[in-house]
Amino acid sequence: MVTRPVPADWLGQRRRADHQAREKATPLIETLTTRLQELLPAEAQASDAAETERAVTDEGAAATSVHVIDVGAGTGSNQAWLAPRLDVAQRWTLLDHDADLLEVAAEDPSAAGTGQTTRVVGTIEDLPGLTRGEEVQLVTCSALLDLLSPHEAEVLADSIAGPAAGANVTALLSLTVTGQVTITPSHPDDALITEAFDAHQRRDGLLGPDAAHAVAKLLRDRGAEVSIAATDWELDSAEAALIQRYLRDRADVAVEHDPSLAGVAEDWVSAREAQLAQDELRVSVGHLDLLSLPGT
Numbered sequence: 001m002v003t004r005p006v007p008a009d010w011l012g013q014r015r016r017a018d019h020q021a022r023e024k025a026t027p028l029i030e031t032l033t034t035r036l037q038e039l040l041p042a043e044a045q046a047s048d049a050a051e052t053e054r055a056v057t058d059e060g061a062a063a064t065s066v067h068v069i070d071v072g073a074g075t076g077s078n079q080a081w082l083a084p085r086l087d088v089a090q091r092w093t094l095l096d097h098d099a100d101l102l103e104v105a106a107e108d109p110s111a112a113g114t115g116q117t118t119r120v121v122g123t124i125e126d127l128p129g130l131t132r133g134e135e136v137q138l139v140t141c142s143a144l145l146d147l148l149s150p151h152e153a154e155v156l157a158d159s160i161a162g163p164a165a166g167a168n169v170t171a172l173l174s175l176t177v178t179g180q181v182t183i184t185p186s187h188p189d190d191a192l193i194t195e196a197f198d199a200h201q202r203r204d205g206l207l208g209p210d211a212a213h214a215v216a217k218l219l220r221d222r223g224a225e226v227s228i229a230a231t232d233w234e235l236d237s238a239e240a241a242l243i244q245r246y247l248r249d250r251a252d253v254a255v256e257h258d259p260s261l262a263g264v265a266e267d268w269v270s271a272r273e274a275q276l277a278q279d280e281l282r283v284s285v286g287h288l289d290l291l292s293l294p295g296t
Contacts (some may be wrong), residue, residue: 008104010249011075013242018142018175019081020229025174025289028229029085032138032172035293036066038090039136039168065089066136070103071124071156072096072144076105078174082140091116093130124152127159137169145176145211145290146201157218160292171219171292175231177201179209179277180286181250187277189268196254196261203257212288222294233285240276243283247272253296 033274041064058244066088070078073094083090094117096102102119131137139160160171179198183190201208203206207215216226235243256268275281 001201006074006098006101008075008101008226010245011077011101013245014236015077015214017233017235017239017242019076020160021233021287021290022174024231025229025291028172028227028289028291029082031227032291032293033085033087036086036136036138039170040064040088065091067130068140069127069130069137070094071127071141072100072137072147073105073119074101074142078140078142078257079105082172085214086138092118094124095122095130095271097121104290124148124155125269127155128164130222131159131165131169133166134168134226135166136164137170139171139173141173143177143287145173145215146206146208148207148211149205150207150214153211153215153218157222157256161219161222161224161294167294169294171224171291173212173215173290175287175289176215177209178286178288179210180232180284182284183272184282184284185280187268187271189264189265192261192264193251193254193268196257199254200257205215208258212290216290219290225293225295227291227293229289229291231289233283233287235281235283235285237276237281243276243281244273246283246285247276 068079068083068086068090070076070092073079073096076094079092079094079185083092092107094102096119099121102121106119127139131139135139144218145153145156146227160169179194179201182196198209202210212228216228219226235246237243251269255262272281
């Protein structure tokens with residue numbers, strides 16, 4: 001997993017687009033909630049918010065609540081979006097290699113009311129130690145899978161559905177990029193930028209835009225039931241600041257992979273920013289959400 005710092009301001013800037021895109025995965029959330037309710041003991045299946053809060057703070061929390069493990073938790077955006085949508089008692093572990101991002105998550109008021117939260121500095125290699133046993137578990141992440149190496153993807157799949165994983169482990173792995181980016185109107189240099197960007201995403205053997213389907217196969221090979229939903233960003237001038245940041249970052253990554261594209265990328269960004277200023281630009285960025293449930 002790439003461990004270079006992810007800017008906190010970028011995570012904040014994309015949060016609204018992420019949350020809007022994830023609404024498209026509502027059927028996955030409903031299926032997940034139903035399965036979690038089936039896995040939990042009857043006394044834990046209260047939907048009343050106050051009752052849920054008590055369940056995650058009592059001594060019996062491990063037996064009466066879902067342990068949600070957020071891998072690559074960053075600033076806590078995933079918890080802020082997902083926790084209110086799971087109609088089960090919860091306690092969260094936020095796992096990230098960046099202690100500074102976890103500090104930002106700790107200060108986020110949107111996480112209030114989500115129950116007990118523990119923050120752990122670590123990587124995906126620490127996950128197997130968290131998903132053993134009979135406890136009901138939910139492994140979740142957001143915008144992470146494309147950053148994994150094949151080995152790390154195996155570790156993730158083993159932690160969710162491998163022989164050593166607990167029998168009650170589910171997973172919701174969200175907002176994995178697919179490489180499908182449509183910028184309207186088109187530009188003659190779109191293909192050059194895309195080719196270099198995608199090659200950079202696959203650098204050093206990382207899964208990049210192949211990640212969602214690669215991880216889905218690993219989980220199915222281990223007997224899990226896997227469902228996938230499209231959760232694309234659909235951006236217009238209402239998200240002008242995000243679009244501008246996305247275009248600049250996309251061009252910078254392309255040039256990092258192929259420095260000979262510096263002039264092309266600069267002209268491409270200038271043309272796109274002019275279109276954005278005239279409210280002529282629309283951007284669609286492909287993402288997939290993946291739900292994994294224990295096999296029957």
